[in-house]
Amino acid sequence: MAGRPVPDGLSRVVAWLRCPVCAAPLELAGRTLGCENRHCFDVARQGHLNLLLRAAPKNADTPEMLAARNRFLAGGWYEPLTRRVITALAGAGRVLEVGAGTGHYIGAFLDATPGATCLAVDVSPAACRHAARRSPRLGAVVADVWRRLPIVSGGLEAVLCVFAPRNPAEFARVLAPGGQLVVVTPGRDHLVELRDSLGLLGIEPEKLERLDGSMTGFRLVDRQELTHSLRLPAEATRDLVAMGPNAFHAHTVPGTTRTTAAFVISTFQAQGR
Ligand SMILES: C[S@@+](CC[C@H](N)C(=O)[O-])C[C@H]1O[C@@H](n2cnc3c(N)ncnc32)[C@H](O)[C@@H]1O
Numbered sequence: 001m002a003g004r005p006v007p008d009g010l011s012r013v014v015a016w017l018r019c020p021v022c023a024a025p026l027e028l029a030g031r032t033l034g035c036e037n038r039h040c041f042d043v044a045r046q047g048h049l050n051l052l053l054r055a056a057p058k059n060a061d062t063p064e065m066l067a068a069r070n071r072f073l074a075g076g077w078y079e080p081l082t083r084r085v086i087t088a089l090a091g092a093g094r095v096l097e098v099g100a101g102t103g104h105y106i107g108a109f110l111d112a113t114p115g116a117t118c119l120a121v122d123v124s125p126a127a128c129r130h131a132a133r134r135s136p137r138l139g140a141v142v143a144d145v146w147r148r149l150p151i152v153s154g155g156l157e158a159v160l161c162v163f164a165p166r167n168p169a170e171f172a173r174v175l176a177p178g179g180q181l182v183v184v185t186p187g188r189d190h191l192v193e194l195r196d197s198l199g200l201l202g203i204e205p206e207k208l209e210r211l212d213g214s215m216t217g218f219r220l221v222d223r224q225e226l227t228h229s230l231r232l233p234a235e236a237t238r239d240l241v242a243m244g245p246n247a248f249h250a251h252t253v254p255g256t257t258r259t260t261a262a263f264v265i266s267t268f269q270a271q272g273r
């Protein structure tokens with residue numbers, strides 16, 4: 001392992017990272033990041049960095065869920081959303097995605113934006129293993145969005161959060177004043193036909209008033225709804241069920257499925273401290 005180089009994606013974001021124990025800057029020596037207080041973190045063999053300081057929570061996405069998500073997203077079924085996310089982030093050069101999963105959305109943004117560098121954070125090590133491979137300009141770090149993020153204050157131009165937990169106070173801290181926060185939430189009719197036919201756990205449509213009310217330190221500057229219909233073959237339907245919370249329940253998945261994909265893309269601006 002000693003000879004294996006640290007992935008470019010991680011090397012590029014080391015200056016953004018802070019020690020999760022004492023918040024001091026981290027420096028890379030060989031395959032270890034360390035701070036002046038001798039807290040050390042080894043880069044994993046798969047290229048990501050774990051700054052969680054504890055075991056992954058039991059409900060973190062499993063490798064099987066990640067594999068299903070990877071296949072489903074690679075199938076292009078959410079391509080209209082991917083394009084909207086790229087447009088929403090246009091112009092940003094230093095971007096954090098929280099709850100990044102496989103790194104699908106931030107990876108697509110990087111593919112479309114040659115000058116940008118990004119950091120993917122997820123509490124699931126299995127997710128970070130995927131994200132670390134997604135782009136040579138994407139670093140992947142295991143961390144918990146509900147805690148203080150191991151990231152420098154005021155250094156980022158945008159934060160992306162797609163169907164993932166939000167911590168507005170931390171997002172405001174890591175963003176430069178005027179920086180953007182792009183949040184994707186499920187629309188009212190998201191997968192409604194599939195959920196009805198299989199009795200799936202609700203992908204609860206998020207009350208937008210609740211979202212807006214939680215965004216202390218941010219101003220809503222844009223909101224778009226995106227709805228399209230999906231005609232999914234059996235394999236894609238299986239993956240769609242298996243990549244979410246329903247993966248933990250047994251379901252008999254039908255053949256070809258018609259259902260609705262519905263998203264809300266909200267852009268907030270950090271108001272400065
Ligand atoms: C529904 S998935 C969305 C993944 C990705 N954004 C996408 O749309 O493909 C939610 C993600 O949030 C991550 N997650 C859940 N709780 C988290 C936490 N407390 N901190 C960081 N990530 C978390 C999960 O591991 C999972 O990858």
Ligand SMILES: [Zn+2]
Nearest residue numbers: 019022035039
């Ligand atoms: Zn430290």
